[in-house]
Amino acid sequence: MDLSLDETQELFRRTARDFAARELAPHVREWDRAEAYDPDVLRSLAEVGFLGLTLPAEYGGTPSDQVAYCLVLEELGAVDSAIRGVISVNVGLVGKTLVAWGDPDQQAEFLPGMCDGSRIACFALTEPGSGSDPASLRTTARRDGGDWILDGQKTFITNGIRAGVALVFARTGEGRRGITAFLVPTDAPGFERRKIDGKLGLRAQDTAELFFDGVRVPDAYRLGEVGRGLAVALSALNRGRMSVAAGCVGIARGAFEAALAYAKERTQFGRPIASFQLVQEHLAEMAVDVETARLVTWRVASMFDRGEEVTIESSIAKYHASEAAIRVADRAVQVHGGYGYIDEYPVGKFLRDARVMTLYEGTSEIQKLIIGRHLTGVSAFT
Ligand SMILES: Cc1cc2nc3c(=O)[nH]c(=O)nc-3n(C[C@H](O)[C@H](O)[C@H](O)COP(=O)(O)OP(=O)(O)OC[C@H]3O[C@@H](n4cnc5c(N)ncnc54)[C@H](O)[C@@H]3O)c2cc1C
The missing domain is CATH 1.10.540.10 (Acyl-CoA dehydrogenase/oxidase, N-terminal domain)
Known part of the structure; x- marks a missing residue:
């Protein structure tokens, strides 16, 4: 396609x-x-x-x-x-x-x-006690003259170690309307970060805990109105899900191409393993996953380009492409046999990298609830 x-x-x-x-x-x-x-x-x-x-x-x-x-x-x-x-x-x-x-x-x-x-950027929403439910975040920002003072902690922040600026979501009041977004330079006094090592996948990427201890931010660095932070975050995630989906198409395609090439060159029982029907089944299922993941992702991209509303489509793309990437990478390891289990071949890394895709920027369960809310008109979140 x-x-x-x-x-x-x-x-x-x-x-x-x-x-x-x-x-x-x-x-x-x-x-x-x-x-x-x-x-x-x-x-x-x-x-x-x-x-x-x-x-x-x-x-x-x-x-x-x-x-x-x-x-x-x-x-x-x-x-x-x-x-x-x-x-x-x-x-x-x-x-x-x-x-x-x-x-x-x-x-x-x-x-x-x-x-x-x-000065690359990081996106700091998740906290130790607040993941799928960002409205429960506890990092605070309090007004001090023309500035804001931030206190709290974020975790699992991609680019967190190298970032020169963090888009931080902090509580400025009660409830869902009590969250505000700030652009925080990471050289601000009171800001600290600690690298999170030992990730299953995306190992080369820096992931960090961020700490805010009286970090002073001018009001000029507030992004959006006071109390609109959750809307800022959700709109960012809505766009971000397309990026994740596109990355998943890449993982799935990379894993599929590696498995196809390997199946043609590896021989057992005197024949290339690609000639066995059960291996062909793996390859066929993988090809379908790659193509459908790409289709739903490109649909979202072209809808964005036309300025259309994409909330449901981006959830569908993120959900389908991330689950597809895991399935394809897993099959690619299977096609490689024992060689798939060592990192001389790329497929093990594809599987490890794919695994986070159903977790971040809204887990698969959360995507299904967003889709379900749209289908039924009933929110399972409240
Ligand atoms: C490598 C990595 C990079 C990340 N990068 C960033 C980043 O740059 N910025 C950032 O802000 N965050 C980042 N995150 C955090 C990520 O977005 C969160 O891990 C994710 O939102 C899930 O939150 P949680 O881990 O607290 O899990 P929880 O919310 O505690 O979920 C645990 C389980 O419960 C399920 N669950 C929760 N609520 C419901 C419900 N209502 N119905 C059904 N099931 C439910 C979930 O689906 C999941 O299976 C990153 C995470 C990782 C691992």
Whole structure:
């Protein structure tokens, strides 16, 4: 299946494929084992324009439509989802949110550093006691003259160690309308971070706990109105789910291609294993998952490009693509036999990286409840 891509979209896809082959593929295993990527890759990502995808050119961004954005994330995800995720957060969760909700001064101050890699962003919503239910978050922001003082803790924050700015959600009042969003420079006094090691997948990516101890933020860095933070967060996640889905298409495709190539070259019983019907069943199921995941993801991207409402479609895409990525990567390990279990082959990492996709930016259960609420008109959350 292929949408008829235009020339520009094809160019983005080719550029991303070449970039991934040249800049990522030679290092993926080493970075995964070291639980850290080479920070120089941020410069390369900035040079090729990927850290500013879809963002305004006047702030150093790389204008592109959302389909092209998904093509790039698929290509990077097919080689290294850890690096794909850096862009998903910097652009998908924070950059696009800054464009949607920020004023010109905020955009001029923060977007250039996010696009050139000198000040990448993280998205700080989750707390130790608040995951699927973000309305229960407890980090506080209290007014002090023209500033706000932040106290609290965030956890599982992607890019948290390297970020120069954090989009932080804090409580400024009671209930769902008592949350406000802030752009917090990570060199502010009172801000600290600690790396979370030992992740199952996305090991090269930095994930951190963030601590706020009387961090002072000017009111000029408040993103959106006081009390509208949950709306900011949910709109960011709505866009972000498309990034995750596109990355999942990449994982699924990478795992499928590896399994197909291996099945053709590996012989048992005097024949390539690809000739066995049960192996062909694996490959056929994988191909269907890759194609359908891509279709639902591109549907969301083209709806965004047309300015349409996408809440349900982005949940469907995220849910289907993330579950598909796990299924495909798991089958790819099966097709590789014992060789799939060691990291000389890429499929084990695809499976480990895929596993988080049904967990973050709304678990599969949460996506199903969002879809179910739309279908029935009844919310299971309240
Ligand atoms: C590698 C990684 C990177 C991450 N990056 C970020 C980031 O950059 N920024 C950020 O803010 N967060 C990030 N997260 C956090 C992630 O979004 C949360 O882990 C996720 O939202 C789930 O929250 P939780 O872990 O607290 O699980 P819980 O909410 O405690 O859920 C536990 C289980 O209960 C189920 N459950 C919960 N509520 C319901 C319900 N109403 N009905 C049915 N089942 C339910 C869940 O589906 C899940 O199976 C990251 C997490 C990981 C692992």
